[in-house]
Amino acid sequence: MATHKQRLETDYLIIGSGASGLLAASRLAPHGSVLLVNKGGIQNSSTWNAQGGIAGVLSDTDSIDSHVRDTLIAGAGLCHEDAVKGIIMHGRKIVQELIEIGTGFDTCNGELHLTREGGHSNRRIAHSRDATGKAIAEALLAKITPQPGIQQLEYHTAIDLITTRRLGHAGDNRCLGAYLLAPDGSVITVTARCTILATGGAGKVYMYTSNPHAATGDGIAMAWRAGCPVMNLEFIQFHPTCLYHREGSNMLLSEALRGEGAHLVDAHGRRFVFDYDTRGEMASRDIVARAIDHEMKKQGVDCMYLDARPIGTETICNHFPNIHERLLQLGLDMTAEPIPVVPAAHYLCGGIQADIHGRTAINGLYAIGETACTGLHGANRLASNSLLECLVMADYCTTDIITSAPPVPAHAPLWDDSGIEPEQERIQIKQNWDEIRATMSHYVGIVRTDERLRRARRRLRVIHEEIDSYYWRHPVSQDLLELRNLELVAELIVMSAQSRHESRGLHYSTDHPATLNEPHDTILMPDF
Template sequence: MKTTDVLIIGTGLAGTYVALNLPTHLEITMMCHHSTNSTLAQGGIAISLDQKDSFEAHIEDTLTAGRHTNKLDAVKTLIENAPYQIQTLKKLGVEFDYDAQKKIHATLEGGHSYPRVIHAGGDQTGQSVMSLLDQKIESANNIQILKGASLLELVIHDQQAIGIVYEMNETIQVIYAKHIVMATGGLGDLYTHTTNQEGSTGEAIAIAAFAGAKCQDMRYIQFHPTAYKNKDKGYFLITEAIRGVGAYLLDAHKNRFMDPIHPLKELAPRDIVSKAIYDVIASTQEAFVYLDTRHLKTKYLKERFPNIYKTLEKDGLTLGVDLVPVTPVAHYAIGGICTDLMGRTNLMNLYACGEVASTGVHGANRLASNSLLECLVFGKNVAEHIVSSHEHISLPSITKDPLDTWKHTKTTVSNSYKIHKACVQEIMTKYVGIVRYDHQLKLAKSELIRLLSPLKKIRFDHVDHAKSYNLVSVSLMVVEDALNHESLGCHYKEIEKKGLKSCKDL
């Protein structure tokens, strides 16, 4: 029987930080299927450093962005623990960018009342942090990583999470653990247009929900306002820190349009900027708006945003010279598996941390650059609770082999998952985007149920069918939650449109 002390699903910042905060005498197994989104984070980490700034101001900005639906104790926990976590990162070797006065440089982003977003490598904060932490993980003798593992089922015994059934190298296996941490990131890959890595489809939410874990706020999908369509690599996020240093948004007629919409103009919270761009695109019938940096110096932009500069340069665009076409795309899942401040779910010994979790810290809309901080603060809390409870946890006697359910499941190559994923992406992109209508959501629900019904019967026939079942189920959770709630923050519903037609036959 394969066992481990702590099983961490996901190798992004949340999972990695949990692992590095656990004592070395614990045996830790980390499991991943796709590349982490943490490496893509450009902007940075929000922390109050300015003398004029304060915890109270950061808390208020977070609440304002979240429409004051945030859980206040979670917000305070996040922000008041920020300095300690940043000091920890510095001790681990993370090198943040400094200003001329040799202080950590902080920039302004949307929804923030003060410059408080610190960064590393210019616009490569996620990459800078993760490259260092990955080295720490790889050199740790007590940590093993299982790469290419697909989640199939959470094993439960008397309301206690005790293991995971997974497929790897065309073999279905089970691993048991005293503590299981879900840290798999978001579900942006349910959409055709996204900043997320391929594979970010929320399967951990699905298997946790099937096992009885409570989930919440699935309707809140944040769209990043400014993504650039690469000529060969899909969508590339352009951090709002560029707007923080003065870039404008222009419509197809080269006019600024945010001035009358919000006092912060281009630096309004993300949901407001994304909705404004959506309206402009709809009115002009253009596929994008423009990011204008022509009034800023190219040399400065090249030094401050080296990754963005190089990416655009490959497509023949120069920051400070050319207008950059941008559009909103699916970016961040605010809802997920319900947890308390220590990352605990309602299932014993099951934790969730990072984007896959829902602590209530973001409310109805996430404030820019609070996400990496969330991974750090709540990742540390998860590790602390595991340490405090470990001696009191023991695995029960296993009376039924969970692999019995999967013993006839085929693992050979199949196109089923790709086909179902393409169908889901079409439905979600068409009907569950920035602006939603009840009629469209009902169409989406009926189409997803139509996909799900046959999968229930063949779920255990093939690994691809099981993965498809998870994929469609998570999408249905988003749609049903959207139908059951009124417009707020990221979840923006408008008055019904008449004469809508159903999805084409899938």
């Protein structure tokens, strides 16, 4: 059973069309041809779903030093201070550019309306009501759409990177492009001067996540198979307030609600977070998520509650209209009652090891945004630093590419599908998908133990062997590719967690409750 094959050539291949990918495409288009690839539609990205906003030093009462300090505190001693400063210092410039291209940030008396979120000592979050990511994505998309040098391929799934090492060439490992699966089942061989991974995170390794379905860790898995080290994958940020409701299980209740004065309470109306941190609801996300998780376990209940009534109906309707409307559709009114919430996997602080320019261990391969790990977030991301990182890294990355004049890529062979056989049934894919997510949720969640991690590693190893056998015998499909990537990233998360014998930031182990005096990154190296 042969697969139809085609070939494309481009100067710049960008995989992923969230904020990082869109801005990178806009920057590179004047300098060569751009192929922008997304495995779903433009709306199937974490950027599009981002509610809260983008952090930056945007008022005279704030300072770079203050934003840096808040980021370092949230990062629990693991941030790379050079990366923190390098990204934060560009916050005002990036927000100003977004305004110039038409992003509709909220204003008050002609000035940006800035809100505050957990871990921030100042109001520094620029936002567009409670749909900031959508506003940014729409503005960036409007900027790139008329540019003739950009070709967009939606619903195309990256299979693997093409590298000189993969082809058996001697010398330094260089990325030549990637293989893409088209909607009709054909495989496209894309060669490019530079390849940028802007594929987002991996929240779908867990049963409960705020992430869109596309967040299956594709970029991390492809980069690992190609030879890139990964860093700090054990640090999974769980958003404290995901709606606890069967029909809205991936809906977030923005942290900005707590920034404006909403309370976290139990079923009896008691504000419990002050039992865990003097900052109460304004503590960093890891502390608030653990507080909710601990109270749920202690009280034997399924959820806690977010009470937004102290904010007032006018503020709720004016600043959080989308959240309010969505809740009303589900029969919940946050102007009149507390809303049930649980923590859910939200953001991956680790990723492909890269510098703030997105440079990886492979020549010609860049990683930007959530799929990359620069050391900005350390052991815990400060709220709303993510969109900032996405856009600043895209800016740095494209400047590096433009000034480095990358060479024309070598010839890459077409996709080889010899020896495959048709699928007889697909139940194995669904079964393994469900088992991976259940294993990660039960054994590698907010609170971890050595034994839980050992159990997870054993189960994932069995699943890995099943997937590997299936992959090499059957035609590729989006479901199979996502499953393969999901399992690999799950294993890397567990391996990283097993390597950290302390509790720090988002990694909390009851077997190792103390925090070591000397912070260290967890770096895993592919075995070639």
